[in-house]
Amino acid sequence: MRLEGLNKTFGEQHVLKDINLELPERKTTVIVGPSGSGKSTLLRSLNLLERPESGQYQLAELEIDFAQKISAKQVLNLRKKTGMVFQDYNLFPHKTVLQNVVEGPVQVLKQPKKQAEQEALELLDKVGLKNKAATYPEQLSGGQAQRVAIARSLAMHPEYILLDEPTSALDPELEAEVLKVLADLAREKQSLVIVTHNLFFARQIADKIVFVEDGRIIFDGEPERFFNEEQENARIRNFISAMTFSDLEAKALK
Amino acid sequence: MWEIISSSLPQLIVAGIKFTIPLSLISFALGLVLALITALVRIAQRGRAFAVIKGIFNFYVWLFRSTPLLVQLFIVYFGLPYLVIPGVLDHGIKLTPFIAGIITFSLNTGAYASETIRAAITSVPQGQWEAASSIGMTRGQTLRRIILPQALYISVPPLANSFISLVKDTSLAASITIVEMFEVSQQIAAENYQPLIMYTLVALIYAVFCSILAIGQHYLEKKSNRHLSQPQGGE
Numbered sequence: 001m002r003l004e005g006l007n008k009t010f011g012e013q014h015v016l017k018d019i020n021l022e023l024p025e026r027k028t029t030v031i032v033g034p035s036g037s038g039k040s041t042l043l044r045s046l047n048l049l050e051r052p053e054s055g056q057y058q059l060a061e062l063e064i065d066f067a068q069k070i071s072a073k074q075v076l077n078l079r080k081k082t083g084m085v086f087q088d089y090n091l092f093p094h095k096t097v098l099q100n101v102v103e104g105p106v107q108v109l110k111q112p113k114k115q116a117e118q119e120a121l122e123l124l125d126k127v128g129l130k131n132k133a134a135t136y137p138e139q140l141s142g143g144q145a146q147r148v149a150i151a152r153s154l155a156m157h158p159e160y161i162l163l164d165e166p167t168s169a170l171d172p173e174l175e176a177e178v179l180k181v182l183a184d185l186a187r188e189k190q191s192l193v194i195v196t197h198n199l200f201f202a203r204q205i206a207d208k209i210v211f212v213e214d215g216r217i218i219f220d221g222e223p224e225r226f227f228n229e230e231q232e233n234a235r236i237r238n239f240i241s242a243m244t245f246s247d248l249e250a251k252a253l254k
Numbered sequence: 255m256w257e258i259i260s261s262s263l264p265q266l267i268v269a270g271i272k273f274t275i276p277l278s279l280i281s282f283a284l285g286l287v288l289a290l291i292t293a294l295v296r297i298a299q300r301g302r303a304f305a306v307i308k309g310i311f312n313f314y315v316w317l318f319r320s321t322p323l324l325v326q327l328f329i330v331y332f333g334l335p336y337l338v339i340p341g342v343l344d345h346g347i348k349l350t351p352f353i354a355g356i357i358t359f360s361l362n363t364g365a366y367a368s369e370t371i372r373a374a375i376t377s378v379p380q381g382q383w384e385a386a387s388s389i390g391m392t393r394g395q396t397l398r399r400i401i402l403p404q405a406l407y408i409s410v411p412p413l414a415n416s417f418i419s420l421v422k423d424t425s426l427a428a429s430i431t432i433v434e435m436f437e438v439s440q441q442i443a444a445e446n447y448q449p450l451i452m453y454t455l456v457a458l459i460y461a462v463f464c465s466i467l468a469i470g471q472h473y474l475e476k477k478s479n480r481h482l483s484q485p486q487g488g489e
Contacts, residue, residue, distance in 0.1 A: 047388050076390050084388035090381035094403050104389035107399065149385075156389055 001025070001046070001160060001191075006055030006066070008041055015041050016052060017215040023160070023208075026189040030202040030223075033212035034239060042212060043162050043195045047084045048075050060159065080108070083153030085163040089145040091137040097124065097148050098133040104156045116155070123151040127181050143174030147181055160191045168197060179205075199243050203227055211236060258451055262442045266435050266459055273434035274463070277355055277424045282417050284356070285363030292368035294397070297375055311368075318365035324426050326362060330354045331430040355427045363420050370412040374405035407478045414471035418464045425460070435459060 006019035015038040023029050023046075033039040044050040046057075048070070057064040059081055064070055091100050101120035105111040111119075124130045127147040137145055146166055153161055166182070167175040179201050186192055186205050196202055202209060202223065209226040211219035218235055219226055231237050295311045298304060318326065331354035334347040349357070378401050386396035428437035439456035443449040 049384055049388065072392075076392075079388060079390040082388075084385075086381060086385065088381060090379075090385035092382065092385070092400055094407070103399070104391070107395055108390040152389070 001193075002056075002058045003045075004056040004058075006042075006045065006052045006057070008038075008045065008050060008052040015215050016045070019055070019215075019217060021210065021217060021220065023191075023193055025159070025191050027207035028186040028192040028194065028205050029208045029210060030206035031193065031195045031210045031212060032197070032199065032202055032239070032243075033218075034242075037212045038215040039195050039212040040164055043164050043193060044084075046160070046162050046193065047082045048078055049084070076108075080156060081159045083156055083158035083161045085146070085149050085153055085161065085166050087165040087168050089137075089142070089149045089169075091140075091145055091148055091152070093137050096134055096136055097129065097140070100137070100148060101152045101155050104152065109156065120151070120155055123154050124148070126154075126184075127151045128177070141174055142170045143177045146170065146178045150178075150181055150185075154185075154190075160193055161185070163192065163194045163196075165195050165197065167201075197243060199240065211239070213239070255451060258446060258448055259455060262439075262446075262452065262455065265438050265442065266456060269433060269435045269438040270459060270463070273352070273427070273432055274421070274424050277352070277359060277427060277432070277434065278417070278421045278463075280356055281359035281363055281424075282420055284360035285367055285416075285420075286413070288360060288364030289367035289371050292364060293371040293375060296368070296372055299393075314361075315365045315368055318362050319369075323358070323362050323423055324429060327355065327358045327426055327430050330358045351427070351430050351432045354430055355424070355432055359420060359424065359427075362423075363416055367409075367413055367416050370409050370416065371405065374408040374412075375401055377408055378404045410471060410475050410478065414467060414474075418467050421463050421467065422460055 001023040003019055003021045003023075006016050006021075007014070008016035017038075019042060021042075031039045031043060041050050045052050051070070052066045054067045055065075057066065057078075059078060062074070062077055062081065064074060064078065091097075092103065095103065098117060098120055101123060102113065102116040105116040105119070106113055121130055121133060124133055127150055129144060129147055129151070132140065132144060132148070137148070140148065150161070150163075150166075163182070167178050170178065175198070179198075182192065182194070183205055194202075194205075206223045209219065209221065209223050210217060211226065213235060219233070226236065227240070231240075292311050292315060295308060296315075298308070300308075331349060331351060334349065334354075335345075337343060337346050375397075382400055382404065383396060386400045387393075391400070424434060425436035427434050428440065435456050439452045443452035446452070
């Protein structure tokens with residue numbers, strides 16, 4: 001997955017400034033940065049939930065030029081290859097857990113229902129929620145809801161799973177169960193792109209860290225470098241100490 | 255008094271079954287279909303060519319919400335026969351009272367209910383659209399399978415309101431010569447000189463009809479509400 005010269009504005013605000021980025025396959029890339037830095041917009045652009053005004057986007061054999069008109073077919077093909085997991089889960093409240101997971105495979109991939117359900121149950125088992133197949137989202141805890149959302153995105157067999165602050169809405173103990181699922185996926189070499197505030201987790205799981213600030217990529221490299229060598233970089237140093245501090249503070253308050 | 259009631263009640267109920275109930279049911283059903291179409295057109299994100307169609311539907315909603323229902327009935331029933339366009343329409347549009355009633359009540363209900371449905375569709379969180387499109391569902395699929403089921407649930411109470419209003423508004427059909435319940439009560443009152451009893455009696459029958467609808471609403475809300483009452487992932 002590769003981005004070249006990506007630019008995005010919201011009105012007057014230039015939120016993505018000439019982004020060039022490669023997101024390796026079968027690896028876990030973690031995008032970090034202060035609030036309002038453009039990291040979520042960057043992630044959402046990968047699923048075309050946001051449309052940058054210019055730039056090139058390449059995913060396997062699919063190529064998109066944002067300056068040109070993008071066809072519905074291109075959008076669909078791209079979305080089939082990229083699953084999205086949202087901060088507030090966005091499960092379909094009128095469907096059971098199982099129906100949430102099979103919706104995409106049956107409606108979009110046109111899989112036979114029986115087969116889709118079989119596979120959905122396996123995926124739910126994988127995220128530890130097979131026994132919740134018949135429940136409705138309102139009865140789930142936040143951590144369970146997010147794990148269902150992950151299963152829903154896995155059911156589409158995407159090449160990349162994009163996660164937009166997947167644990168930001170969760171209490172620490174619920175966060176842990178989601179992080180465990182993500183760590184399992186990373187171990188299985190599922191390509192992941194995660195936007196998160198959790199630097200401890202980033203350090204554990206990331207093969208690559210991307211640090212975004214004010215719409216620009218400030219750092220793009222291995223976690224070890226980010227957390228050690230780059231301490232000389234004042235912006236990264238400030239960010240890490242601010243995040244670590246607020247994290248500790250948040251935990252202390254709970 | 256009981257004699258007056260027992261002798262007139264059958265006539266009133268027959269009028270209710272023959273006119274009030276069919277007028278209400280048919281008009282509400284047609285009105286709902288019209289409302290859904292109108293709401294979908296008005297929220298559609300299409301190009302310029304579509305703007306004209308949108309304009310027509312906007313005009314329709316504006317027209318029926320801005321003019322009195324009684325006047326609308328008069329225009330459709332008494333007015334349209336005089337709509338003459340030489341060469342195209344030489345003899346005007348003459349409708350039976352019942353058809354004129356159905357048309358007017360449907361259009362009127364449709365205009366109000368379309369606003370209800372439109373608001374309900376808009377109130378489904380944006381995240382639902384995003385989640386559906388992120389798994390590759392088209393706009394049509396998303397509407398049909400994700401948004402409308404949630405929006406229609408949200409619409410149940412206000413739509414039930416419209417339905418209840420409609421039942422009572424069918425009494426206006428008396429003015430375009432439909433012999434519905436209110437018209438029958440007027441006729442009987444003119445004969446027996448008991449306007450207080452007759453009009454109170456007919457009011458009670460309307461109240462019974464509307465109460466049945468309110469019970470239906472309650473049941474429908476309970477049934478469709480089970481999984482939409484709280485935001486997901488609650489504590």
